[in-house]
Amino acid sequence: MPGTGTTMQLVTELQTILAEERVTANDTLLAQHSSDESYHTAHLPDIVVFPETAEEIRAVINCADAYDVPVTPYGYGSSLEASVIPQQGGIVVDFANMDKILNVRENDFLVTVQPGVTRSQLEKELKKYGLFFPVDPGADATLGGMAATNASGTTSVKYGIMRDNVRDLEVVTADGSIIHTGNLAAKSSSGYHLNGLFVGSEGTLGCFSELTLQVTGIPEHILAGRAEFTSVDDAVNAVIAIMQSGIPVARVELVDEEAITQMNLYSETDYPEVPTLFLELHGNEAGLQQDVQFMENIVTDMNCRQVEFETDTAGRNKLWEARHNAAYAFIHNHPGRKQMVTDVCVPISELAGAIKDARTAISDSGLPGGIVGHVGDGNYHILLMLNPDDPDAIERADMLNERIVSYALERGGTCTGEHGVGTGKRKYQEREHGEALRVMRSIKQALDPHDRLNPGKVIE
Template identity: 55%
Template sequence: MSTVKPSPIVQELRSKLNHDQVYVSESQRSLHSSDESYHQSAMPDIVVYPSSTEDVATIVHLAAAYNEKIYPYGLGTSLEGHVIPYEKGIVIDFSLMNGVLAIDEKDLLVTVQPGVTRDQLNKELKKYGLFFSVDPGANATIGGMVATNASGTNSVKYGVMRDQVRDLEIVLANGTIIHSGNRAAKSSSGYDLNNLFVGAEGTLGCYTEITIKVYGIPEKIIAGRVQFPSIHDAVSSVSAVLQSGIPIARIELIDAYSMEKINQHNDTGYPLKPTLFLEFHGNASSIHHDLSFCESIMQDYHASQFHVAQSNAERQELWHARHNLAYAFTHSEPKKKLMVTDVCVPISALAEAVSHARDTALEQRIEAGIVGHVGDGNFHALLLVDPLDKEELENVASYNETIVRFALAKGGTCTGEHGIGIGKVKYLEKEHGDALHVMKAIKRALDPTNLFNPNKNIFIS
């Protein structure tokens, strides 16, 4: 029986890398055809697993020579179609590049390869009394989190991914390997390449090493939850707490509909009311004062049942429920896909924006869970949609657009942490105006042949 001869690029990849790093089987290609979004899947031609920076440079050189597109891939947890290879080409899966290369506890820095996951890193850091703060919920890779400028529950105290990155090693479209920063806490030297490449969504190059800030594990951590009669009351209380200067670490909104999904998925009995999940980091002498001050402020907004977790296990249960909320939705209707809106507005506009999202869902008869990292103005609507039902897709797309346009009108952004991918491309001109032409010029300068992740984020035709 004859066998199909591999294509020339596959033969070259296998000759320059190990044979078992290059795959063209349907099973491998299918595994890399989608992310966790509702967007249509598409299979690549080739899947490659590099084990070093040199491997990545080799792949980029060959892809450019054979005019094959490149799609960097972490774990596929993205929510806007970032990694879907719509123009076929090569998916670079970084799961073999998963080493924690250096932990510098004195400088509070760690250098990792892009395939290291958040949980893996924190397990290593715990030995040194340290932790990595960015916590988007999913056990995403550090490379993927850099690509989307991930945020999550801790951002109100520690900042987002962009605030943590000190240096990136990057393979550019011409095969050059550069560093975007250094290990210093600040610099006034040259253009800020770190901020250019963080959030670029794989469109400007491939990260091969990442140096990021880490933090000492707080002496004391207290978590709790508090209910409100309305979403507006809950969000208004958040603004008041932030204005008071209380150093809160996490403050998350979960509406009544989402609390019901949490209870069903986790077999919990939380009250079905708009709820804030809270967490305070500090020392034993100050943290109880912060907690008491926060409670007194929230009582002015009709808060009730201010419950403090009585053990570390209860605290873990609370955040497990929040982090698995997306899965609580998807498991409740397995035949549907999850669509998650993702806007961010100034804190002063947050209560109005969240109320608008809730009211619009009721008007359009859409079942939507409203949740968010409300400490920094970022909130989401969680919607279950049948990707084969055209009318349903159009309905939720219209709802999403209404929320986005409201956020932009309030001086906000179409995405606070999920990124552009393919789902939010149409809003870029409205948000950025002529600045979009500057972004496209940067893309053309660094990737003139549109090699990396074409037609995503800032794309060129």
């Protein structure tokens, strides 16, 4: 962290390059860029900048080099693992001013956006073309942030994750180069796969200045519904059976009874407070009817007490809004507490055991919490509410996380299915990746030798 004098000098220098109003050391703005949506400890940056072009980002990185301060990219701040917290101070690069949708190549199912464009902003624009962007993490995150953490969500079981849907990135690297990691073709075997490497690198290898994303036609027919069970075991077994049947579900979400309760309170729904699967199917009309019938047979075999399909768009939207707000429901209903969210992903054959263990873990922790998850992918979250000033609660939450992660890693899973590493999952990297972590370190060292970009995240 630079001294105050140096900071003011750096502010002045940055202001001559960007513009006075787009470089700030204002206390309120520093505080706004000191935390994310999680329980992780906040840390103030020294300066926040709002660049508008790749060249300005490059100039910021060059300045940071000259003053030897770190650079941390910041999108919407919805990170859950401290990915955006500037834990060593320095400059936060906020992409709020880079929020243009640059180009919709309708016939190629491609859209080029600046990194600060939010998911809902993109959705609104694409709708005009009968298109949608099929990565839906729930939060109204920026596309840059979603690419940085390799986000996914409810629809990934059918449409893939961010990494599958990024066709090209414009990236400003630590040495100030402005590179393109991909191209506009649907596939390529040319050169090393930089797209995949930069997606999920959480700002540690470069700042994204432009993203070209693959989009999808809005399906001809959509059917959404809820399948209610008496036990979580039955619900999970139904998911496994659905996945193994080959029915191309577009969404299959588990919401346990506690999460339904919180959801009903917050979203003013009146769903029966039992373990429930939220389901969605996309396709042509005839195919969908046949899939639904097949799926109803499967869930009935798994002791489903009732399946209810939403017949109109309003009902469907309400259902998914409630599901998306599940995490916020817990937060809203537990004032003064912060949320700790686990994020493991296991092979589907291990899902039943994992969820069983997760429920015991919640109960052992003595903290209020529930389970929601993208269970078609084997990814689920424990939403645990804790008092951030209570060290005992934090310790119990950490113990729970440790237990959940160990369970997943011992069974070939991952410590983070979609939230990223940040600092929250850093301690599990060695255990998960073993010797491969050294390869990751070599790459970081090669591309950012002075550890300028988001230092301390992902790789220590």
